[in-house]
Amino acid sequence: MTDTGTETPRERYRAQVRAEVKAHAWEQLAAAGASALSLNAIAKRMGMSGPALYRYFANRDELITELIRDAYRSLADTFRATAAAAGPDASALAHALRDWALQDPHRYFLVYGTPVPGYHAPDDITDIVREIMATLLDACAALPSDSPATPFGSHLAEHRRWAGDHPAEPAALHRALTFWTRLHGVLSLELAGHFTGMEFDPALFFAAELEGLTNASAP
Amino acid sequence: MTDTGTETPRERYRAQVRAEVKAHAWEQLAAAGASALSLNAIAKRMGMSGPALYRYFANRDELITELIRDAYRSLADTFRATAAAAGPDASALAHALRDWALQDPHRYFLVYGTPVPGYHAPDDITDIVREIMATLLDACAALPSDSPATPFGSHLAEHRRWAGDHPAEPAALHRALTFWTRLHGVLSLELAGHFTGMEFDPALFFAAELEGLTNASAP
DNA sequence: TCGTGTTCGTTAGAAGTTGTAACGCAACGA
DNA sequence: TCGTTGCGTTACAACTTCTAACGAACACGA
Structure with a gap:
């Protein structure tokens, strides 16, 4: 390793x-x-x-922390490999994310699921998160956009420390955030089995959300 | 009780x-x-x-199941009360959902968080889910809409058993689903603390997503 | 090659947990 | 009043995490 x-x-x-x-x-x-x-x-x-x-x-928590760290690293690796192969392509990242999630749902929930009460993520994970976010921001900045400035976009322009020193427009910041939350919204409910009664195809739903995300007029 | x-x-x-x-x-x-x-x-x-x-x-699982059922009931009550007070208003439902989630994050995760592996929800919960969904569909059907038919919308038109006998247009079905997943995407990440490093206001982000949902050109 | 000290894996045990079994007692209903 | 039912108890089994103390294996310097 x-x-x-x-x-x-x-x-x-x-x-x-x-x-x-x-x-x-x-x-x-x-x-x-x-x-x-x-x-x-x-x-x-x-x-x-x-x-x-x-x-x-040292204890059970340390093992779980290690697993969480590895899960984050695995996602960062997936994003890095996708970006290396397809360039800054939000659609490719989205499908990589979905594949990664479906490959091991419990790993997905380890990262994005219900937090353990007393648990606090170690500092080095924030570096991995930053890399994941940077890759996503690259892809969102490369997306065509003709949408007007949004109120939340200008709010983000003033609170962009989370984006590090990434030179993305406020619209790209907004897009990266919605990319994250919307796809997570579909994925987490799908993986948790909340769609199982309803007989529509989650993949099509995911694709529809992605389509809305990559439109020039989004978000 | x-x-x-x-x-x-x-x-x-x-x-x-x-x-x-x-x-x-x-x-x-x-x-x-x-x-x-x-x-x-x-x-x-x-x-x-x-x-x-x-x-x-009988065992720990039965107690947790009871709590989950009560959590669902509580959300259904909140939605019912909101619809009774404000009519079929998606915006009101969204804010009711957010208030309900922030009021007790663990209760939210009990419903929408990481599923317990062996656990299977009892049948009577589906009735509650159906009521929640019906209220949401009412609100989404009442929303102004001039968006063209989407591919996923026509897919939903053929797979609408989950909507029961609700007479909603395919666009409303699609809107209800995106309402659910997008707001859950923001809420779950906020409650899980994934926004804590980033200093933007989650309430504004939630409002921005809601705005996108209630637009006439959405989803 | 021979100590020496570090590290590893063991067993024993404490303090928890869920859950079962058997018992006495109290309360309800006829 | 009396029998049945149900409640709460203790005892116990089978787990869990985690600490303490011990012996043995190992790496390393003299």
Whole structure:
């Protein structure tokens, strides 16, 4: 996963066990969700006793934090790869996002689902979020736009610190935000099963929302 | 909460204890979320031993199911009251939804948050969902609209069983769906704290999305 | 090659949780 | 008044997270 160059055998072994634990954790997560994640069960499946894992993770929260970080990284990688292959294309990003979400719904909810009460994301995740947002802003800035300035757009022009030093127009900032929330709105309800009774095709709905997003007259 | 007319003292007492348990559960839920809900803790706070509560709820899941049902009912009541006061007004419904969500974020996530893996909603909840959707459809049908028929709109025209026997145009169906997903997109990310680093005003963003929804040229 | 110290995995155990079983008691209804 | 029903208790099983103490394996410097 990372460089295994100047590491002692101990560090190498340690990293490998941590990776194996996380692999089992992802398996368990995909099967039953984050709340059902059990360090004991993972240990047993690895042929170790429960407390052994506490040599590698301080507690259950640290493991989950690690999984959340990996999930963010995975999304950032997906966006980076999409942008590298298709350029700043909002439509491509949207489909990459949907594929990424459908590939492992529990991973999506780990990032965008119900927050754990006491939990607070570590600082380095904000860097990953910033990269994801930058890629999205690039794509939104490249979109054709003939929509007039909106009240919220001018509000965003004065509160754009979240965009870092990205040279996007207020309309692009607004578009990036709606891109995020609208697609999340469709995806999260679809993944949570709120569409299951209704027999329409979620993919078509997603496409319709995306179409509205990439219009020159949007948002 | 309900009629206490032709009930035996036992049934009355039973209903009262169940209500008290649920009250403590809501308290605990608002404080620490659904995953931290403990039957034992509730029992102790009520001055009883843990297993006593199993006379009133078969298990933890049944209690949570009851809370989810109450949450749905609460939203349906809010929508019904709003429609009774303001008529079929999508804007009023949107603000009612936002107020309802902000009033108790954990309650919102109980309904629209990360689903519990093994959990399946009981049938009677679909009736409540149907009422909520009907109110929303009424409001969307009353909205002025000059937008042309969309591809997804015609798809919805052929898959409209979820709308029950509501006589709404395909455009209204489409509008109701986007109303739901777009507002949920903003609300869920706001409540989950994903906007906290970014210093814009979520209320303005919500208003902007609502404005886009109630336009005659929407969606 | 031989200590030495770090680290790993173990078992034991504390303090929780959900949930079941068996018991006594109180209350309701005939 | 008396029997049935239901309630709350304790005891217990089977889990969970997580700490403490111990022995063994390992890496490393002398």
